[in-house]
Amino acid sequence: MRKKVIAGNWKMNKMLSEANQFLVETANKVPNNDHVEAIVCAPFPFLASLVEKAKGTSLKIGAQNMHYEEKGAFTGEVSPSMLKDLGVSHAVIGHSERREYFAETDESVNKKAHAAFKHGLTPIICCGETLEQREANETMNHIASQVKAALKDLSESQIAETIIAYEPIWAIGTGKTASSEEASDVCTHIRHVVKEITSEATAEKVIIQYGGSVKPANIDELLAQSDIDGALVGGASLEPESFLQLMEAGTK
């Protein structure tokens, strides 16, 4: 039985004092069991403080991006080794907002996935189709190609440790959730793609999240789908109360 992994993606929100206060109100309350893993993916300037505040609790702290190089002349960038050194455990890679606004490509996503494993970070690799692609029946091909490109040349054991987040772009921040059936169909497809490039045993281990307007009111139905192992949550992860409700849903 795979555990549920629920990650909040705060995106570019909160001030440091608000981020710290969020941890004060949630870190000790996130479930401490084998059923659910709770992660907050926060802006870079908050990470050191949040890691400190999460110490001794089950809450993990993740980044929302990283460079694939270890160090060097990359002004404005943050390396995986810096994140690891801080005590960060996860990094979101290839979010559609980064692909759209910051020229993230399948190739850079793959380089970042390799770099994450090299430095002991767990990548949360995002994939998802636009509304036009969905309407043109291109969803399954597009997702397969994004997933294959992201996982290229990773070892089977690395793939088994990877978290893949399916986030249909038309459902992000729009209040429009994919129906649990639509979400489930694509997540099942992702597991098939992973099986195709590795093995059934590895595909069964991969955590596949759904993301896109997930909230306490719809998470139960999404998590009830056999191939949906968690959620990557934007808006509803910003308030302590709804964040904790999402975690509770994961323990059911």
Ligand SMILES: O=C(CO)COP(=O)(O)O
């Ligand atoms: O992009 C998302 C998480 O990475 C989803 O954002 P929302 O939950 O705000 O739709």
